[in-house]
Amino acid sequence: MQLLPAGLPSPAAGGFTTRTGGVSTAPYLSLNLGLHVADDPDRVQTNRERAASAVGLPVEALVFAAQVHGPAVAVVEAAASGMAMSGVDGLVTTTPGLCLVVLAADCLPVLLADPAAGVVAAAHAGRAGLAAGVLQETVAAMVRLGATAAGTTAVLGPAACGRCYELPTSLADQVGMAVPGSRSTTRQGTAGVDLAQGAAGLLAAAGVARIRAVGGCTIEQPETFFSYRRDGITGRHGALVQLS
Ligand SMILES: [Zn+2]
Numbered sequence: 001m002q003l004l005p006a007g008l009p010s011p012a013a014g015g016f017t018t019r020t021g022g023v024s025t026a027p028y029l030s031l032n033l034g035l036h037v038a039d040d041p042d043r044v045q046t047n048r049e050r051a052a053s054a055v056g057l058p059v060e061a062l063v064f065a066a067q068v069h070g071p072a073v074a075v076v077e078a079a080a081s082g083m084a085m086s087g088v089d090g091l092v093t094t095t096p097g098l099c100l101v102v103l104a105a106d107c108l109p110v111l112l113a114d115p116a117a118g119v120v121a122a123a124h125a126g127r128a129g130l131a132a133g134v135l136q137e138t139v140a141a142m143v144r145l146g147a148t149a150a151g152t153t154a155v156l157g158p159a160a161c162g163r164c165y166e167l168p169t170s171l172a173d174q175v176g177m178a179v180p181g182s183r184s185t186t187r188q189g190t191a192g193v194d195l196a197q198g199a200a201g202l203l204a205a206a207g208v209a210r211i212r213a214v215g216g217c218t219i220e221q222p223e224t225f226f227s228y229r230r231d232g233i234t235g236r237h238g239a240l241v242q243l244s
Helices: 043-054 128-133 136-145 169-178 194-207
Strands: 002-006 012-017 062-066 073-075 083-085 092-094 098-103 106-112 119-125 152-154 182-185 192-193 209-215 237-243
Touching: 002 209, 012 043, 012 106, 012 119, 043 062, 043 237, 062 092, 062 136, 073 136, 092 098, 092 136, 098 106, 106 136, 106 194, 106 237, 119 128, 119 136, 119 237, 128 136, 128 169, 128 194, 136 194, 169 182, 169 192, 194 209
Parallel strands: 062 083, 062 098, 073 092, 152 209
Antiparallel strands: 002 012, 012 237, 092 119, 098 237, 106 119, 106 152, 182 192
8 A cells, every 4th residue: 555655753653545555445445544434344444454554553553533624632642443532633642652543535634743742643624624723723732742833843645736626705715714825716717725725824823843745636636545525425545643
């Protein structure tokens, strides 16, 4: 399987899965990590084992967020097999050997690390979560655990790009007000949102010193990425981060 490396500073490590290298069949072909999309749970479990092994961990070390497109963040201290923290879109830990995972298919996954403080985080930032402040809340949760924004590196994963992500004009304007720089125009000339641009702006405003993006548009690259907006019923990629 393919893991796009996040390039986080050691001892933080992690990356972003693509749709390749798993065992699920269409429309979840093939590395679907989402249990909530009506895929065969045994296949999802095998896919999760492969993703865990790509970061050098057993599947029991993975901790998922049962995401709700909101701003809530959970501090994770221990992992249990298949554990999902309910009602949150951000996960933060200081515990080595467990792996935080957020899932997405068009929404923007963000991995964060302050290696000197020994704090890592993963956040799921779609249109709603971004506007609700999930990234600022994630940085704040890291700071409460001893991180500093200036010491933090953020890596933005693959997502629907601003030329593809179309929204009704009023909604795009609303998101643009809440998230400066996120309002875009699609290649059809209609109103849109640029999640990565918006996220980078919010993180910079929060004082995060280093922000980079792995790139990739989920809608434009059907061989590589799942896209909810393109396909409807589909799988989910994972963004994984750990302290090794
Ligand atoms: Zn695109």
